[in-house]
Structure formats: structure tokens, C-alpha cells
Amino acid sequence: MLNPWRLRLLSRLAVLGTVRAVAQDVNLSASTVSHQLALLETETRTRLLERTGRRVRLTPAGEKLARQARAILDHLDAVEAELRGGEPAGLVRIxxxxxxxxxxxxxxxxxxxxxxxxxxxELAEREPHESVPALRAGDSDVVITTTDFADLPLGPDLEIIRLATDPIVLVTALDRPEPPGPAVLADYAGEPWALDIPPSYMANLTLRLCRESGFEPRVVCRFSNYLMTLQHVEAGLSIALLPGLAVDPRYRVATKALATPVTRTIVAVTRCGSPRRAAVNAVLDALRQPVELPADVEQAQPTRSATISAAGAMFRSNPAD
Structure with a gap:
């Protein structure tokens, strides 16, 4: 019989890539992880790992079992939740x-x-390049991300629910003189720019849009926090491209639409391929409910696509007694 704990280790190895990374993730020694994976090979009577130099990688059979392991573990979680009663209960990591x-x-x-x-x-900040790996590794049960992040790996193992469409805007100091009309990025080639930290979605997007406009931005600061970026722009020290949702009205900044509009699609993503816990369904239903969005941010109608891939501080509600 397959051991669920060893399946979790195999699933994490498929995402994290090395036994050492898995060991650090689960707070065990690398030798213990290797031993557990060897026992899993014995249980399955299948070669799941092969050595390449000083590392190991999954065999085709190991990759297949790793994909199926996540569905098996989700199903076990769903069964356990059903045994506790039909009402949504337990922990959902977002x-x-x-x-x-x-x-x-x-x-x-x-x-x-x-x-x-x-x-x-349990809420955790995860940027788009972090969210899908966390979802596949089982570290998140639901993620809110964007399908427009070009580096996201795609596959049929994830389900997306569209939540909203968010425009990308140029943000400048409020008292800065600006010509009327949408912003043509080429006109800002000589300006000081504030960028996110790579390989984040906005860092990559800003660089791509500037280069498509014929220039390399002169980067004067990089912040992983949008509020710090807005403070820097408010002081007149830089300009930035930001999603409309990120522009906090407490800061004295101006926003301009882009002459060539750019938007991002905001989605909720979860794993598919096994029955979902009632608690996960409740979270998805709550995320679909209308929210008050800034002007120009389009609220999506509740829709579901069953087999499309999506591409800090923590906040807890209802802590366990």
C-alpha cells in the first residue's frame, strides 16, 4: 500500500528539484528523505529515481506517480473532511x-x-512566479494570480476561475506636468524608473514594454512592496508602471492609461483532477462574490474553465480552538 507521507515527498521533489531542497522544506535530513523515497520505490516495485552526477531526477514512472500523487493526497484530504461533517471546515491556505x-x-x-x-x-503573499509552484507542491490550496505572466508553466492539472481584468497604468507624481491623453512609453525613455524585483510579473512586464518602445529604462530603485514604490513616485524621484489595483489612493500620485492598453487577467487557481474539499469550494465561492474595485478595474462574471492552467506576512482567520 502506498504511504501518503512518501507520496508527499515525491510530489515535493517534482516541484523543488533536489532532495536537499525537499529536506529543507520538510525539516528533515537529506539522507532521511532519500531513504523514504527508496522505500516508496520498494512499495511500488518501480524505479522512480535515477542519478545524474551528484543529483537524482525522476524517471518517467516517477514523474507520472508525482502527478498522480497530488490528486491522491487531495482526495485523502477531501475524504477526511467529509468524515468531519458536511459543513466547510478545516484549513485552506490561500x-x-x-x-x-x-x-x-x-x-x-x-x-x-x-x-x-x-x-x-491562512493568507500568504505569493507573487505570480511563486504561486503555481506553491499550488503544485501543496503549500497553497488556492492562489490568486494572473494568467498573463509569460513564465508560468502551463498544464492541464490546474483549474482557473476568472475574477477581474486589471489595467496597467503609468504612475507619476501628482504635481508633475503631463500632456493630455494616454501615455506613449517612448516619451518617457529618459525618465528615472522604479521597478519591482525580478523575476516578478511587473519587473518582467515593465522591461518588456519599455524595450518594445525602443529604450532600456534607467532604473533608480527596485522595491518588492508597491507602497514603497508609490512613496518614491509621490516624492518625484521616479515613475512606474503599476497594476490599477496597486495604486493606493492615500498617495498623491497621478495615473495615465497607456496609449497601447495592457491589462492583466486576475484569476483564482486550484488543483483539479480530484474531488475538492467543501472548504476549498467555499473559498472559491467567496472569491467569486463581487468586491469593490478601483475605477477602470473590470469585475469578471463568475465563470469556470475546468482544464485551463493559470498561469511575507501571513493572515489567519478563524484560528483553531
Missing amino acids: GAFQSAIHTFAVPAATRLAQTYPRLET
Whole structure:
């Protein structure tokens, strides 16, 4: 019989890539992880790993079992939840990028805390390049991300639910003189720019849009926090491209639409291929409910696509007794 704990280790190896990384992730020694994986090979009577130099990698059979392992583990979680009763209960881990935390995740967690007292949510900041690996590794049960991040790995193992469309805008100091009309990025080639930290979605997008406009931006600062970026722009020290959701009205900045519009599609993503826990379904339903969005951010209609891939501080609601 397959051991669920060893399946979790195999699933993590498929995502993290090395036994050492898995060992650090689960707070075990590398030799213990290797031993558990060897026992899994014995249980399955199948060669799951092969050595390449000083490392190991999954064989085709190991990759197949790793893909199936996540569905098996999700199914076990769903069965365990059903045995505790039909009401949504237990822990659901939600990962979300910065501007989606206060716009989508916290309102959803607040509604869930009022409706399902036995359901616990844990919110973690995860940028788009981190969210899908966390979802596949089982570190998140639901992530809020964007399908427009070109580096996201795609595959049929994830399900997306569209939440909103968010425009990318040029952000400048409020008292800066600006010509009327949408912003033509080529006109800002000589300006000081504030960028996110690579390999984040906005860092990559800003570089790509500037280069497509014929120039390399003169980067004067990099912040992983949008509020720090807005403070820098407010002081007149830089300009920036930001998602509309990230522009906090407490800062004295101006926004301009781009002459060539760019938007990002905000989605909730979960794993598919096995019955979902009632608690995960409750979280998805809460995220679909209308929220108050800034002007020009389009609220999506509740839709579901069953086999499309999506491409800090933690906040808990309903802590366990």
C-alpha cells in the first residue's frame, strides 16, 4: 500500500528539484528523505529515481506517480473532511499577490469567518512566479494570480476561475506636468524608473514594454512592496508602471492609461483532477462574490474553465480552538 507521507515527498521533489531542497522544506535530513523515497520505490516495485552526477531526477514512472500523487493526497484530504461533517471546515491556505490580498483575499476571508466558524483560512503573499509552484507542491490550496505572466508553466492539472481584468497604468507624481491623453512609453525613455524585483510579473512586464518602445529604462530603485514604490513616485524621484489595483489612493500620485492598453487577467487557481474539499469550494465561492474595485478595474462574471492552467506576512482567520 502506498504511504501518503512518501507520496508527499515525491510530489515535493517534482516541484523543488533536489532532495536537499525537499529536506529543507520538510525539516528533515537529506539522507532521511532519500531513504523514504527508496522505500516508496520498494512499495511500488518501480524505479522512480535515477542519478545524474551528484543529483537524482525522476524517471518517467516517477514523474507520472508525482502527478498522480497530488490528486491522491487531495482526495485523502477531501475524504477526511467529509468524515468531519458536511459543513466547510478545516484549513485552506490561500496565496495571493500584493494588491490582490486587500482587494480579494481579505474580504473573502472576512466573509468566510462570519459564515463558516469551523473554516480556517491562512493568507500568504505569493507573487505570480511563486504561486503555481506553491499550488503544485501543496503549500497553497488556492492562489490568486494572473494568467498573463509569460513564465508560468502551463498544464492541464490546474483549474482557473476568472475574477477581474486589471489595467496597467503609468504612475507619476501628482504635481508633475503631463500632456493630455494616454501615455506613449517612448516619451518617457529618459525618465528615472522604479521597478519591482525580478523575476516578478511587473519587473518582467515593465522591461518588456519599455524595450518594445525602443529604450532600456534607467532604473533608480527596485522595491518588492508597491507602497514603497508609490512613496518614491509621490516624492518625484521616479515613475512606474503599476497594476490599477496597486495604486493606493492615500498617495498623491497621478495615473495615465497607456496609449497601447495592457491589462492583466486576475484569476483564482486550484488543483483539479480530484474531488475538492467543501472548504476549498467555499473559498472559491467567496472569491467569486463581487468586491469593490478601483475605477477602470473590470469585475469578471463568475465563470469556470475546468482544464485551463493559470498561469511575507501571513493572515489567519478563524484560528483553531
